[in-house]
Amino acid sequence: MTLLRLRDVDTYYGEIHILQKISLEVGEGELVCLLGGNASGKSTTLKTILGLVTPRAGAVEIDGEDVSRRKTSYRIAKGLAIVPENRRLFAPMTVHENLEMGAYLRKGASSEALERVFDLFPVLKDRRRQLAGTLSGGEQQMVAMGRALMSEPKLLLMDEPSMGLAPILVERNFEIIQQVHQSGVAVLVVEQNANVSLSIADRGYVLQTGRIVLADSAKALLANEDLRKAYLGR
Amino acid sequence: MATGEDKPRVGVDDWVASVQDRREQRSGLAGLARRVDDVVPAWARLALFAVVAASLPLWMDRGDLFAYGIFTLVYVLLGLGLNVVVGYAGLLDLGYVALFGFGAYSYALLSSEHYGIHWPSAVSIPLVVVATALLGLLLGLPSRRLLGDYLAIVTLFFGQAFVVFVNAANPTVRGKGLTGGPNGIADIDPNDLFGYELTTRRQQYWFILAIVLLVLVGLHFLSESRTGRAWRALREDPLAAEAMSMPVNRLKLKAFALGAGIAGLTGCVFAAVLTAVTSGNFALPILITIYAIVVLGGIGSLTGVVVGAIVINVSFQFLAPENPQNNARILFYLVIVLLLMLSMRPLWRLAVVLAGTVAFGLAAHVLAEAISPSWTAGAVVEGGRFAGLISDWVIIPSGHDRFANGAYIALIVAILAVTRIRGVWRTLSLVPTVYLAAVVWETSFVEQPAVARWILFGALLVFLMTVRPQGLLGTPRVEIV
Known part of the structure; x- marks a missing residue:
């Protein structure tokens, strides 16, 4: 069953054509990555999925329903959640409060979701009263993921999880993503780091100047000569 | 995290876990205030404020209670309302003061001789609060699409439109101007507690204090x-x-409505205490003052609003035109000395500048007198021992209009020069600059209390905000990059 489907989506910023006939899909429980360099349209794709920008043509479908004209809150209620680029935590609020905000639609933190997040990231339990802004980059990433998981999504969107982290933390991060994935949540990872994201993904798309230029299984993409040259540097 | 080892190990970072132990212990008064602020729980602070504030009428005379007590409380309420919109929700609302005005005028219309309507407070106040909250909701509608500067402009327009409407439009309702135009509305009823009219200043003060405490708790x-x-x-x-x-x-709309409701509530008690309202009470300077209170106290902090309101109103009343000019003079020299104390390191520089300025002035005074006695024949405004000292130090020629203007221009040039110079020369050039400032103060500003008051007020704010950009009780922002 397809959780998320983009059908020939065209998105504009004002008069500038950003996304050109983007089509992609994420199935239930799948881990898909969307690769692309700077200014390739990765973040715009995510914004289109979330409804922070409206596409001019094409359709965004969640669970088979066309939500192109629906508000962000509606889409999130349908089971989306996002870990934004640069995490965008609420810095002067505690870890616990940050997590609570992720479940805002559910009238306060459901203790079950909170327990699940703490099971996944035990370190956050010790840090729950600490201000999010005082955490290390890796821990902040955990809070951002935990916050997204609080709404118990079916599909987690991740915007450049490797950004600004030490290589060892990037690896740890993708282990966490895999862990979340194994717990049954579908994940769409938007990344520049092709190597590490393809190593855990089922399938991948490659985005270039607003178009999808490649779509294949992760294995095939890793073997793809052009992709190796463009993204892996060898 | 106590690992038993003091030496950091490669690859093990535990500073995040121990961040609380690693907080810099600030020394001096600021550090003490910070620690007290951290330790004292909210209810204890509230209780302390309540007890001290409630005892005010027992030792203050009527006039002071009005100027210092009631006005401070009114400012506290206004600050609390604005704090909801600006401090909590982060919406830059410059039309806030119009909501305060709307509340005051509405109460005036419902409880005064203007239309002969005399509704009891138990009816009129809740009605006005709800109406103002609804108006706030309307004012907040643009915030759905506009934020920051853009929202500020739209709301500022609303604020100005209110003043113009009250002053000039003054539509005729029931054969009478609705708002009374420039004359405003007079003979407003005092607030009443279920029929018992609060006519004395003490009763009014305690009534407003009770409201402030309720709003604070809420x-x-x-x-x-x-x-x-x-x-x-x-x-x-x-x-x-x-x-x-x-x-x-x-x-966003919730914040706007709640802030507006508090502004409307304040309007009700304000109109009742003043017994008359005019548009001037709700113009731009009041808005700036309320913003100053919230920003000074530390945006988003309730204690900060209370402290900010006390600091601002007390210094403002202290400088009021009916108070002796010496007040402003004392504050002026105090601000200068404090500014120097805070900006001069090491301390010997401060000593050099202060002693140098005094000596420089005495020498200049002697020199000027030797050249022509008329150069120092001008009178110092107001007597007193302090003024006597000043007259031996500052050059005040008789008939000094042109001299004053010249000194003013020289001061501006000197200040510009000081900012361009570095090192020892800056310290040295500060001496004549500070002296010039004193000369300009004594020859120009002291004679224009209205201007001097605002300039000093501005200087005080600039000074406080330089020392603590996050406000007196605000927390410095932690930015995630």
């Missing part, structure tokens, strides 16, 4: 509630809040 619980946290999240990162699917627009 806002404390609100800021810890789900909505309060959502407001803070919204203020920190609107896009992230939106992506968390928070009802961003509803939250």
Whole structure:
């Protein structure tokens, strides 16, 4: 069953054509990555999925329903959640409060979701009263993921999880993503780091100047000569 | 995290866990204030404020109670309302003072001789609060699409439109100008407690104090509630809040309505205490003062609003035109000395500048007198021992209009010069500059109390905000990069 489907989506910023006939899909429980360099349209794709920008043509479908004209809150209620680029935590609020905000639609933190997040990231339990802004980059990433998981999504969107982290933390991060994935949540990872994201993904798309230029299984993409040259540097 | 080892190990970072132990212990008064602020729980602070504030009428005379007590409380209430919109939700609302005016005028219309309507407070106040909250909701509608500067401009327009409407439009209702035009509305009834009219200053003061305490308690619980946290999240990162699917627009409107309701409530008690309202009470200077209170106290902090209101109103009343000119003079020299104390390191530089300025002035005075006695024949405004010292130090020629203007221009040049010079020469050039400032003060500003008051007020604010940009009780922002 397809959780998320983009059908020939065209998105504009004002008069500038950003996304050109983007089509992609994420199935239930799948881990898909969307690769692309700077200014390739990765973040715009995510914004289109979330409804922070409206596409001019094409359709965004969640669970088979066309939500192109629906508000962000509606889409999130349908089971989306996002870990934004640069995490965008609420810095002067505690870890616990940050997590609570992720479940805002559910009238306060459901203790079950909170327990699940703490099971996944035990370190956050010790840090729950600490201000999010005082955490290390890796821990902040955990809070951002935990916050997204609080709404118990079916599909987690991740915007450049490797950004600004030490290589060892990037690896740890993708282990966490895999862990979340194994717990049954579908994940769409938007990344520049092709190597590490393809190593855990089922399938991948490659985005270039607003178009999808490649779509294949992760294995095939890793073997793809052009992709190796463009993204892996060898 | 105590690992038993003091030596950091490669690859093990535990400073995040121990961040609380590693907080810099600030020395001096600021550090002490910070620690007290951390330790004292909210209810104890409230109790302390309540006890001290409630005892005020027991030792203050009527006039002081009005100027210092009642006005401070009114400013506290106004600051608390604005703090909801600006401090909690982070919306730059410059039309706030119009809501205060709307509340005051509405109360005036419902309880005065103007139309002969005399509704009891128990009816009129809740009605006005609800009406003002609804108006605030309307004013907040543009915030659905506009933020920051753009929202500020739209709301500022609303604020100015209110003043013009009250002053000039003054539509005729029931054969009478609705707002009384420039004359405003007079003979407003005092507030009453279920029929018992609060006519003395003491009664009014205690009534407003009770309202302030109620609002403080309410806002404390609100800021810890789900909505309060959502407001803070919204203020920190609107896009992230939106992506968390928070009802961003509803939250904004809630903040606008609540802030407006508090402004309307303040308007009711303000109109009743003054017994008359005119548009001038709700113009731009009041808005600036309320903003100064919230910003000075530390945006988002309830204690900060109370402290800010006390600092601002007390210094403002202290400088009031009916008070002796010497007040402003003392404050002026105090601000200069404090500014020098805070900006001069090491301390010997401070000593050099202060002693140098005194010596420089005495020498200049002697020199000027030797050249022509008329150069120092001008009179110092107001007597007193301090003024006597001043007259031996500052050059005040008789008939000194042109001299004063010249000194003013020289001061501006000197200040510009000081900012361009570095090192020892700056320290040295500060001496004549400070002296010039004193000369300009004594020859120009002292004679124009209205101007001097605002200039000093501005200087005080600039000074405080330089020392503590985050406000007296605000927390410095932690930025995530």
